[in-house]
Amino acid sequence: MKKVIFIILIFFISQVSAQQKITVWEKGTMPNSKGLKLKKIEEKEGRITQIQAPELFVFLPAKEERKTMAVIIIPGGGYHHLTYDLGGYSYAKWLNTLGISAFVLNYRLPTSPDLKQRELAPLQDIQAAVKLIRKNAAQYGISPNQIGVLGTSAGGHLAAMDSNISTDYTELKGDWTNFSAVPDFAILVSPVIDLGEFAHRGSRDNLLGENASQEKIKEYSMQNRVTDKTPPTILFHAQNDPAVPVINSVLYYEAMIKSKVKGALFIFPKGEHNIGISNKTELTDNWKKICADWLTQIDK
Amino acid sequence: MKKTIFIVLIFLINQISAQEKILFWPKGEMPNSKGLKIENKDLNPEISTQEAELFAFLPPKPERSQRSVIIIPGGGYSKLTYNEGAFQIAKWMNTLGISAFVLYYRLPTSPDLIQREIAPLQDAQAAIKYIRKNASQWGISPDQVGVVGTSAGGHLATSVSNISTDYTGLKGEWTNISTIPDFAVLFCPVIDFGEFAHVGSRKSLLGENASPEKRTEFSMQNRVTEKTPPTVLFHNQDDTAVPAMNSILYFKAMTKNKVKGALFIFPKGGHKFSITNKSELSENWKKLCSDWLKSLDEK
Numbered sequence: 187m188k189k190v191i192f193i194i195l196i197f198f199i200s201q202v203s204a205q206q207k208i209t210v211w212e213k214g215t216m217p218n219s220k221g222l223k224l225k226k227i228e229e230k231e232g233r234i235t236q237i238q239a240p241e242l243f244v245f246l247p248a249k250e251e252r253k254t255m256a257v258i259i260i261p262g263g264g265y266h267h268l269t270y271d272l273g274g275y276s277y278a279k280w281l282n283t284l285g286i287s288a289f290v291l292n293y294r295l296p297t298s299p300d301l302k303q304r305e306l307a308p309l310q311d312i313q314a315a316v317k318l319i320r321k322n323a324a325q326y327g328i329s330p331n332q333i334g335v336l337g338t339s340a341g342g343h344l345a346a347m348d349s350n351i352s353t354d355y356t357e358l359k360g361d362w363t364n365f366s367a368v369p370d371f372a373i374l375v376s377p378v379i380d381l382g383e384f385a386h387r388g389s390r391d392n393l394l395g396e397n398a399s400q401e402k403i404k405e406y407s408m409q410n411r412v413t414d415k416t417p418p419t420i421l422f423h424a425q426n427d428p429a430v431p432v433i434n435s436v437l438y439y440e441a442m443i444k445s446k447v448k449g450a451l452f453i454f455p456k457g458e459h460n461i462g463i464s465n466k467t468e469l470t471d472n473w474k475k476i477c478a479d480w481l482t483q484i485d486k
Numbered sequence: 487m488k489k490t491i492f493i494v495l496i497f498l499i500n501q502i503s504a505q506e507k508i509l510f511w512p513k514g515e516m517p518n519s520k521g522l523k524i525e526n527k528d529l530n531p532e533i534s535t536q537e538a539e540l541f542a543f544l545p546p547k548p549e550r551s552q553r554s555v556i557i558i559p560g561g562g563y564s565k566l567t568y569n570e571g572a573f574q575i576a577k578w579m580n581t582l583g584i585s586a587f588v589l590y591y592r593l594p595t596s597p598d599l600i601q602r603e604i605a606p607l608q609d610a611q612a613a614i615k616y617i618r619k620n621a622s623q624w625g626i627s628p629d630q631v632g633v634v635g636t637s638a639g640g641h642l643a644t645s646v647s648n649i650s651t652d653y654t655g656l657k658g659e660w661t662n663i664s665t666i667p668d669f670a671v672l673f674c675p676v677i678d679f680g681e682f683a684h685v686g687s688r689k690s691l692l693g694e695n696a697s698p699e700k701r702t703e704f705s706m707q708n709r710v711t712e713k714t715p716p717t718v719l720f721h722n723q724d725d726t727a728v729p730a731m732n733s734i735l736y737f738k739a740m741t742k743n744k745v746k747g748a749l750f751i752f753p754k755g756g757h758k759f760s761i762t763n764k765s766e767l768s769e770n771w772k773k774l775c776s777d778w779l780k781s782l783d784e785k
Contacts, residue, residue, distance in 0.1 A: 425741060436738060436741075448723070450751055452749075452751070453749040453750070469778055472773055480753070482767075483754075
C-alpha cells in the first residue's frame, strides 16, 4: 500500500514537473495585442497553429542532478505553427538528462489576427521569457547568467533575433528593466537565418508578410545583425537540408567570425531538416555529444 | 625464451610494417628534376628537403579493410611536419582498419625543380597511381583510396582532388590509372591564396610575387566542380595560422557544386588536430571522422 502511494506520488510529481505551465506575461502587460479572444488551435497532434498568449513549459532535472544552466527552447514551424513536441519537449527532456533546466516557449505566431505588428510578437515573447526566467532563477535553483536559447528552424531565426536585437520590445516596467533580454549563449539547429536569397520562403512570408521590402528583408536577415556582442553560438545543419539551405548557418557563422563571436559550426552530410534527438545516421547523431561538450566548455 | 623471441618478432614486424619505405616513381621517370643530388635533411622533428617517397602503415591483415588513405603532411610548403601531423594519423587510421601511406613530397622550394609549383602535385598524383596499381598486393581496393591533408598538405590534397590534368608524365599501363582520390579528409587546410591566405604557403608554392591570376588559379575553392570527391573538413575557429575561412570557402564551393561532404569547426584547438586532445569537445573529431569514413559505404 505504502509503495502504491509512493508510486502515485512519484507519478504525480513527475507529471507536475514535466507539464508545469507558466504564463510569460503578467496580467495586462502583454503588448502588441488587439485584445481579441483566440482559441488555441492544434491543427494536428504536436502542431499548434494559434495561441492567445505565449506560455512556457517547465522541465526541471531532479534537484540532485540540476546544474545552474538553463535553456529556453524555441520550437520551429515556419512562423506558421509550433512543433512544440518534436522541436520542443523532446529537446527539453534531453537537456534534463544533462542536468540542464529547460523551458519550452510557445510564442505568438506572426500570423495571429490579434497582433498589431506581426513581426514583433515572437521577439517580444522570447524577450519577456528570458527576463522572466532570469527574474525567477533562484526559485528554480539556476543562475540568471547562464540562460541560453535553443532554436530549431524558424525557432533558430527567433533565437538569433533574441541574440542580436538589443532593443527591448517588451515594454515591461519597474524592476523588469533590470533584466537583460539577450541570452548568454545560443544553440541553433537547422536555423532560418537569411530572409533573402537563401530564405525559407514560408518563414519570411509569415513573419514579414507577402511583399516585404528589400530593407525589411535585410533587417530581418540575421547574418546582418551580428556584432561583437552576439553571445557564443553553436550551429548544427545538414548539407542535404531541402527546406532551409545549409548556407543559412554558414552565413551566420561567417558573420560571427568577422565580429569575433566565439562559437562552432557542425555541418553533417545527412539529416535533412530533421536533426533531432533521435537520428537516422550515426554520424549525425554525434551532434548531441558535441553540443553537450560545448555546453560543458562554456560553463568553465 | 619463447616469449622473448615472440616479443622480438613482434617488434621486428612492427618495425617493418611501420617503416616500409616505398620509392613510388619508377626509376628514372620522376619529372621536373634538374638531376641534382639532394640529401634528406632532417631537422628533427621536421625535414626540409627530401626525395619523394611513401611510408606504408598497414593494419594487421585480419583487421584490414578495403579502404586506404595517403596522408599528406603540412609545413607551409617549406618543410614536412611528418611526425605529429602524419605518422600519428597513420597509426590512428590503422586502428580503424584503414591502411595509411604517408607521403613525402618534393617541396616547391627545392633547388632541383624546373617548375616549382607542380612538383608536390606530380608527387601526389604519382603516389595515388602507385597505390591503385599495387592495391591487390596489400589487399586493399583501388577504388577506395583517399587523401588526408593537414595545413599546406590540405592544399595539396585539394589540388589532387580537383586538378584533372595528369602531370606525372607516366606512360604505358600507368596512363589509365586515375590520379583523383575517392575521398578527402582535410585538417586546418590551406585553401585560399587571396584574402585568407597563409602567406608562407603561398610564397613557398608560387614564389614571392605571384600574379593575381596565379593566386586565383591556386585558390582551391575556385577549382571545385561536381566531380570533386566527397570531402570532410575540420578546422578550429581560433586557428591564427590558417583562418577557418579557408575551410568555409571550400565547403561553400562544394555545396554549390553538389559535392557531398561535411564541415566541422571547433571553437578551440589552434592550428592542429591531435590524436590526444586537451579538451573533451575537440576529442570528438575522431568519432566524427571515423563515422564519416564509414558513411562513405552507404549508398
